[in-house]
Amino acid sequence: MLEKLSAQPADKILALVAAYREDPRDTKVDLGVGVYKDASGNTPVMRAVKEAERRIMADQTTKAYTGLAGDPAFGNAMKDLVLDDAVDHARVAAVATPGGTGAIRQALELIKMAAPGATIWFSDPTWPNHPSIINYLGMKSQTYRYFDPATRGVDYVGMLTDLGAMLPGDVVLLHGCCHNPTGANLTLAQWDGVIKLIKEKSAMPFIDIAYQGFGDGLDEDAQATRKIASSFDNVLIAASCSKNFGIYRERTGILMAVAKDADQQALTQQNLAFLNRQNYSFPPDHGARVVSTILGDPDLRADWEAELEETRNGMLELRQQLADELRRLSNSDRFDFLADHRGMFSRLGTTPEMVEKLRAEHGIYMVGDSRMNIAGLNAKTVPILARAIIDAGI
Ligand code: LMR
16 A cells, blocks of 8 residues: 555755755855754753753642643633734634644644635745645635735735735635744735725635744734734634753644634634644643743743743844844945844855855755754854855856
8 A cells, every 4th residue: 555655745945954964064154944043053951941841840749631722821821912902802722733833733723624615825935835735735825915026024015915806705824923934024014904804805814823922022023913813704814832941852832722702712622632633633732831831931931932032133143243244245235134034044145056056056045945043154264255156157
């Protein structure tokens, strides 16, 4: 039977991890996969995470199953963190999932159960795993313009024009903050325009928020999500804790579904628990417990927020340094967009051939669409990257 399998396309982002590892050059620079790195190139365990884990190890008396939706303390903590009081929490069904990817997968399966004919609209470009899962599930999809290659900002007019073709019941997948892969984000006023259009079209928003706290701050980065949650009867929100808690391998995420009222919430909650049962029964618990321990303890929370702020400010400084260095070398302001982008990534806006040239000649690894992980830089590699970009003629 297994001979009937055909080879699957390699994930563009994960393929880079292996290619980088095999490159013998000690001057190589990894700007590929979205993992935070400090100035020495390490991905540290956050202080509050270490302390929460110590407490869990000391206090945990059982490894018996949690509920199908995961530990309710995690669900409640995440509703607070992402939604605050934007919507009555009694309206929000929630299940813990293996990472943000698990939440996206469960959301799409939920949509498939509720509205099998719905078209999922996603941004062009988006995180490549979005279309990959959508296609794998055999769902209909369309793209909307998002990135303006001339300004390296959002193509807002293009976005609204394309979304104008949505049909009632369609679903629009939006990045809550820190757009991946471009780093270009809507202003709050533009979000209002998007909300208005989605309402006019009777479509449903589906938000992927994987970088809360990496852009402008924890609350600032959740503003669009909260605005949307408070504006519609139904909203799906897939949130990841991989990045902001630095617990990538613990696979910690949550799917939240805002329902119209308590009855609809109960029905949705029951369906989400069913979906968890079909796919993996109980969601992973360790990372979720780390998160709820941190968010539930004022001291741990303060320390986590402080370290997250350091991380965020470090990325902003790297952005500014890179933009300044490119301004100096190019004698122009054409790279200033790098300082305006937010989150872990920026799309440089060059061709796959140029990306390959940077890899071959300078050992600089970025995704083929010219997405750079800004957190992969440090004070030493910023000038190296800037020089390579100019030398390549970008
Ligand atoms: C990324 O975009 O690099 C991260 O979200 C990691 C991944 O799973 O692709």
